[in-house]
Amino acid sequence: MNIMIVGGGGREHVIAKYVSQNPRVKKLYALPGNGGISQLAECVNISAEDISGIVEFAKSHAVDFAIVAPDDPLALGAVDRLEAEGIKCFGPEQKAAVIESSKIFAKELMTKYSIPTAKYKVFDKLDAALSHAALSDFPIVIKADGLAKGKGVTVAENFGQAKDAIIACLKGKAFGQSGERILIEECLRGPEVTVLAFTDGKTIVPMVSSMDHKRAYDGGKGPNTGGMGVVAPNFYYTDEIADECMRKIFLPTVEAMKAEGRVFRGCLYFGLMLTRDGAKVIEYNCRFGDPEAEAVLPLLEGDLLEIMLAVREERLSEVSVKFKNAASCCVVIASAGYPGHYITGYPIDFGNVAGIPGVEVFHAGTKYDGGQYFTNGGRVLAVNAVAEDFTSAREKAYEAVNEIHFEGARYRTDIGAS
Numbered sequence: 001m002n003i004m005i006v007g008g009g010g011r012e013h014v015i016a017k018y019v020s021q022n023p024r025v026k027k028l029y030a031l032p033g034n035g036g037i038s039q040l041a042e043c044v045n046i047s048a049e050d051i052s053g054i055v056e057f058a059k060s061h062a063v064d065f066a067i068v069a070p071d072d073p074l075a076l077g078a079v080d081r082l083e084a085e086g087i088k089c090f091g092p093e094q095k096a097a098v099i100e101s102s103k104i105f106a107k108e109l110m111t112k113y114s115i116p117t118a119k120y121k122v123f124d125k126l127d128a129a130l131s132h133a134a135l136s137d138f139p140i141v142i143k144a145d146g147l148a149k150g151k152g153v154t155v156a157e158n159f160g161q162a163k164d165a166i167i168a169c170l171k172g173k174a175f176g177q178s179g180e181r182i183l184i185e186e187c188l189r190g191p192e193v194t195v196l197a198f199t200d201g202k203t204i205v206p207m208v209s210s211m212d213h214k215r216a217y218d219g220g221k222g223p224n225t226g227g228m229g230v231v232a233p234n235f236y237y238t239d240e241i242a243d244e245c246m247r248k249i250f251l252p253t254v255e256a257m258k259a260e261g262r263v264f265r266g267c268l269y270f271g272l273m274l275t276r277d278g279a280k281v282i283e284y285n286c287r288f289g290d291p292e293a294e295a296v297l298p299l300l301e302g303d304l305l306e307i308m309l310a311v312r313e314e315r316l317s318e319v320s321v322k323f324k325n326a327a328s329c330c331v332v333i334a335s336a337g338y339p340g341h342y343i344t345g346y347p348i349d350f351g352n353v354a355g356i357p358g359v360e361v362f363h364a365g366t367k368y369d370g371g372q373y374f375t376n377g378g379r380v381l382a383v384n385a386v387a388e389d390f391t392s393a394r395e396k397a398y399e400a401v402n403e404i405h406f407e408g409a410r411y412r413t414d415i416g417a418s
Helices: 010-019 051-060 071-075 078-084 094-101 103-112 126-134 159-170 239-259 292-299 304-312 390-401
Strands: 002-007 027-032 065-068 088-090 120-123 140-144 153-156 182-186 192-199 204-206 215-217 221-224 229-232 266-275 278-285 327-334 359-363 366-369 372-375 379-387
Touching: 002 010, 002 051, 010 027, 010 292, 010 304, 010 359, 010 379, 027 051, 051 078, 065 078, 065 304, 071 078, 071 094, 078 088, 078 094, 088 304, 094 103, 094 266, 094 278, 103 120, 103 182, 103 239, 103 278, 120 126, 126 159, 126 182, 140 159, 153 159, 159 182, 192 239, 192 292, 192 304, 204 239, 229 292, 229 390, 239 266, 239 278, 292 327, 292 379, 327 390, 359 390, 379 390
Parallel strands: 002 027, 002 065, 065 088
Antiparallel strands: 120 182, 140 153, 140 182, 192 204, 192 266, 215 221, 229 327, 266 278, 327 379, 359 379, 366 372
């Protein structure tokens, strides 16, 4: 089979690694890919948002199966366009990807089908939003409706912060069309949990739970990022909570999407908060999280490509999806300045990482030139370690991180510390 992966980050690198192990793969392409992916696949300089370019490449290179990994091409209808040309895909159609591309759609879906989530109101007028915020009990959460590269959410501790966020969206157009409507939500309290799940629209199979660390600096301080590290499984996610989530959240979401004529096939991401009133949905994503995928997929015992094919063919119930009874710790190494301004192009020294058992380094923002890897993004590497217990996994991950050097490299030292 000729396989095409759309995307070029750490998530796509881990997908490429495990998909490439299937003996049915004849040729593997990545659009656009990155330095690490280039060692597994032929990287093609076509942007993940260039839907026409992706479709034309797939047609001209006899692609049999496409894995559309990032949110933007899914929201732009990449799967619809590829499927219309007879190219099977892993990933939801545009009408199902709206579960991430519109937070308002997601909240209205949860309200209609009694799926537990935070109380909210929707605004598109500045004065009304400010008046509501002024009368709120803080903290509150302000969310841009659409995709905003992970930057469209503000947890406001006081009215001043809320006012700034609301004005930035509705008046300052900080997120363009994505911020023309906003949600103002109650702020849920409790441990956060991420659960990725394979679903073919009929069957849903949750993966190992995980805990993302979004803030840039130790102690959960600093600005939000795309993710600075992940541990899996999540310490707080018990079997009892998993059963509750399956009954009240996972299955009802799949059924709700089907009832709305938006059958979801792909990876459905559940961002949860474990409150005193039970588990509640913070957000849905329509794809693998990044860097959650880099921590969760190394624990998968089944064949990733065969699972993805089964999802597309609506026979997920027929394949084995099992995970190791082990722990995973993933630490992101970023460029100085991330998530703000940063400089790229620095050579990367990997030291003796290859000699540390159980460690895999997934490339997020790198390029490969003349036998040397260079930095090429804000999040550069995701260093993951798998071990029998979490303490060992964490020790190995940081042992590997300390082997890697490039100018301006920085990382959090407390991933999984609490």
